[in-house]
Amino acid sequence: MTAANTSSQSPTERRVSARVGAISESATLAVDAKAKALKAAGRPVIGFGAGEPDFPTPDYIVEAAIAACTNPTYHRYxxxxxxxxxxxxxxxxxxxxxxxxxxxxxxxxxxxxxxxxxxxxxxxxxxxxxxxxxxxxxxxxxxxxxxxxxxxxxxxxxxxxxxxxxxxxxxxxxxxxxxxxxxxxxxxxxxxxxxxxxxxxxxxxxxxxxxxxxxxxxxxxxxxxxxxxxxxxxxxxxxxxxxxxxxxxxxxxxxxxxxxxxxxxxxxxxxxxxxxxxxxxxxxxxxxxxxxxxxxxGDLDAVAKMREAFDRRRRTIVRMLNEIDGVECPEPEGAFYAYPSVKGLLGKEIRGRRPADSVELAEVILEEAEVAVVPGEAFGTPGYLRLSYALGDEDLVEGVSRIQKLLAEAS
CATH class of the missing domain: 3.40.640.10 (Type I PLP-dependent aspartate aminotransferase-like (Major domain))
Structure with a gap:
């Protein structure tokens, strides 16, 4: 139900308030959930959706939490x-x-x-x-x-x-x-x-x-x-x-x-x-x-190691995305996301479909290449895709290779 619909109804007709009914689901979490559901169903989906480091929380932090569980002080407000x-x-x-x-x-x-x-x-x-x-x-x-x-x-x-x-x-x-x-x-x-x-x-x-x-x-x-x-x-x-x-x-x-x-x-x-x-x-x-x-x-040793891995992946994903005709990806200088323009691919035929926007292109990539990406519409700019490179090197290369192979068919 859209916000326009809810706002035109009387208070007794609305099941959900207009204020909350107007909220959109987190697109990044939705894409991540869909990718995980498909993987659970046996499909080899690779997800570039969630902005989440693929590293475990450092041990000394986990140990502090374990110790806190045994402290009665922390059992209270x-x-x-x-x-x-x-x-x-x-x-x-x-x-x-x-x-x-x-x-x-x-x-x-x-x-x-x-x-x-x-x-x-x-x-x-x-x-x-x-x-x-x-x-x-x-x-x-x-x-x-x-x-x-x-x-x-x-x-x-x-x-x-x-x-x-x-x-x-x-x-x-x-x-x-x-x-x-x-x-x-x-x-x-x-x-x-x-x-x-x-x-x-x-x-x-x-x-x-x-x-x-x-x-x-x-x-x-x-x-x-x-x-x-x-x-x-x-x-x-x-x-x-x-x-x-x-x-x-x-x-x-x-x-x-x-x-x-x-x-x-x-x-x-x-x-x-x-x-x-x-x-x-x-x-x-x-x-x-x-x-x-x-x-x-504590110190910043853990993030230094993560940053080294992210930097390596950053350079790899930017290079591979820019090898695709119709894609332009500036080099990100921070965080762990690439945000390529895919405007050059919109309207082209890809396996019998002509995606008119980046939402439809993301759907084609998920269905045909089994790779989950987030369309730019979620971030206020249609015509782009967001790919998080906070995932393993092998999955990153395999995922972008699948995208390359699929989009090479665009005509």
């Missing part, structure tokens, strides 16, 4: 905003890794980065407030904004700029209703990383116009080649009082299933978000928090 020792460790980790000095009272521990994003928007936005969203975007951002009562305003960048938006584009999208800029570097889904001078220019533009900035730094340690990560409130310190930083343990420590993220911001906003969390979920699982404490207090 703990502060809704996070274990005090974890908040202190996150503050120390933030200073260590990005040079951003914050107090534990500025930290809110959440059930993954998604909760941090939603609660931050909910704490900032009133109905009708606009949020500028560089596009392609991760699927959760616009849904979180809408749930919080805000209006996402897309600013589209394409492969010609390496998927980076300019200050001029942002200014063209600004209106009297604009309250927040979303800023993500390294980016999901494109892998784009903004250079320091670009971060500074965008940050100073936001500060000049009194805008809030929510910056997602979850991929801070996954950058490659000459690219460098730069934390926006460090580069533009005058933004500190109107900036929220979202992060978590999921990508850096291969802990996607542990569900621990956090938001860092001004104390009044963090307190408001914590109040919301106290009614929504209360504290994050204490066992998962103990594991996160071990993670952020």
């Amino acid at each position: 703990t502060p809704a905003g996070g274990l005090p020792e974890l908040k202190a460790a996150i503050a120390a980790k933030t200073a260590r890794d990005s040079g951003y000095e914050v107090e534990p009272a500025q930290v809110l521990v959440t059930n993954g980065g998604k909760q941090a994003i939603y609660e931050s928007f909910a704490a900032l936005l009133d109905p009708g407030d606009e949020v500028i969203v560089p596009t392609p975007y991760w699927t959760t951002y616009p849904e979180s904004i809408r749930l919080a009562g805000g209006v996402p305003v897309d600013v589209v960048a394409d492969e010609t700029t390496g998927y980076r938006v300019s200050v001029e584009q942002l200014e063209a999208a600004r209106t009297p209703r604009t309250k927040v800029l979303l800023f993500v570097s390294p980016s999901n889904p494109t892998g784009a990383v903004y250079a320091r001078e670009q971060v500074e220019a965008i940050g100073r533009w936001a500060a000049e116009h009194g805008l809030w900035v929510l910056t997602d730094e979850i991929y801070e340690h996954l950058v490659y080649g000459s690219a460098e990560f730069h934390s926006l409130p460090v580069v533009v310190p005058e933004l500190r009082d109107k900036c929220i930083v979202v992060n978590g343990v999921a990508k850096t420590y291969a802990m996607t299933g542990w569900r621990v993220g956090w938001a860092i911001g001004p104390k009044d906003v963090v307190k408001a978000a914590a109040n919301l969390q106290s009614h929504a979920t209360s504290n994050v699982s204490n066992v998962a928090q103990a594991a996160a404490l071990a993670a952020v207090s």
